[in-house]
Amino acid sequence: FLSALDQTIVVTIIAELQIHFQSNDTGWIISGYMLPVCVLSLIWGRIGYIFGTKKITIISIIIFEIGSLISGLSKNMNMLIIGRVIAGIGGSGITTLIYLIINELSTIKYRSLFMNIVSVAFGISSVAGPLMGGAFSNNSKLTWRWCFYINLPIGGLALAVFILTYHPKNEVTLFKKKQQGSSNGSPSSSSTTSSSSDSTSILPVAEAPPIIKFNEKLKIIFNSLDWIGFILITSGLTIILLAISFGNDELFDWNSVSIIIMFIIGGILFILSLIYEFYFFPKYY
Numbered sequence: 001f002l003s004a005l006d007q008t009i010v011v012t013i014i015a016e017l018q019i020h021f022q023s024n025d026t027g028w029i030i031s032g033y034m035l036p037v038c039v040l041s042l043i044w045g046r047i048g049y050i051f052g053t054k055k056i057t058i059i060s061i062i063i064f065e066i067g068s069l070i071s072g073l074s075k076n077m078n079m080l081i082i083g084r085v086i087a088g089i090g091g092s093g094i095t096t097l098i099y100l101i102i103n104e105l106s107t108i109k110y111r112s113l114f115m116n117i118v119s120v121a122f123g124i125s126s127v128a129g130p131l132m133g134g135a136f137s138n139n140s141k142l143t144w145r146w147c148f149y150i151n152l153p154i155g156g157l158a159l160a161v162f163i164l165t166y167h168p169k170n171e172v173t174l175f176k177k178k179q180q181g182s183s184n185g186s187p188s189s190s191s192t193t194s195s196s197s198d199s200t201s202i203l204p205v206a207e208a209p210p211i212i213k214f215n216e217k218l219k220i221i222f223n224s225l226d227w228i229g230f231i232l233i234t235s236g237l238t239i240i241l242l243a244i245s246f247g248n249d250e251l252f253d254w255n256s257v258s259i260i261i262m263f264i265i266g267g268i269l270f271i272l273s274l275i276y277e278f279y280f281f282p283k284y285y
Contacts, residue, residue, distance in 0.1 A: 001121040002151050002158070003064065003091040006033055008129025013137045013144040020144075023077035031241050032081045036088035037095065039234045044093040045100060046225055053100050054168050058159065060093025065155045067091075072148035083148070104168055229277050236269030 007030075010017075014026045048056040067087025074080035102114045136146040243262035246252045252259050 001125050002155055003094040004122045004125035005129050006087060006091055008126050009133040009147045012130050012133035013147055016137050016144055021077040025077050025245060027245055028081045029084055032084040033088040036085060037092040040089060040092040041096045043225060044096040048097045048100055052168060053097055054166055057097045060090045061155060061159045064090025064094060065152060068148045068151035072145045226281060229273055229281060232269050232273035232276060236266045236273060239266030
């Protein structure tokens with residue numbers, strides 16, 4: 001809900017921010033958040049799969065909260081944009097990892113129910129965002145800063161509930177194996193207890209995964225992620241957004257050499273990312 005809310009709550013305060021900071025870079029308030037949400041989604045999912053969804057989700061929520069705090073405390077437009085980018089990095093993790101968590105917690109029978117709950121949260125945020133943004137900006141006591149401060153108490157409560165209640169399957173498995181090993185000395189009694197426990201468990205208990213060292217996990221991340229495609233598409237989209245942003249600035253005209261070069265380079269990088277993803281990556285990896 002919070003990650004989706006941050007996409008819409010700023011729509012109604014852009015004009016006020018432009019006047020408050022005397023800046024025309026207000027387009028980056030939305031783009032600065034949405035760009036990392038889009039380009040980092042695959043990386044967050046892979047990192048969550050390797051290091052565990054609980055740890056990485058906690059990290060993404062904390063990053064999102066830090067970005068929201070920086071945005072709320074902003075003294076100028078650049079600080080606000082930096083805060084939005086940081087919040088977007090965390091928001092990307094939240095919106096990506098939630099689907100991995102649903103996959104872990106639910107069976108196929110109930111998976112659609114959980115997906116619908118997430119969809120409802122997105123739907124409510126799309127309506128509540130502009131309304132809350134307008135209410136905060138028109139309130140002399142709260143001001144526009146509460147569009148970002150609102151994430152702190154709600155996100156903190158959600159983080160506390162998440163830490164206390166969410167237990168991934170592998171952690172449940174390890175806990176049950178330790179519990180069974182301490183209460184039953186023989187392998188046969190342990191296996192009997194395990195089978196009876198598995199039959200009544202709400203969560204299906206799988207075999208404990210092998211313990212992988214941290215440096216080995218980093219090697220897996222480096223070797224398994226599509227870094228070339230990620231760099232190409234991220235660089236291309238960022239340069240195109242910079243060209244669009246600078247084209248509205250007083251220092252650059254739309255037909256200036258700098259803007260034209262940025263559009264050309266960004267377009268070439270974006271096209272190269274598509275060629276790499278659809279031709280080279282499936283062929284050689």
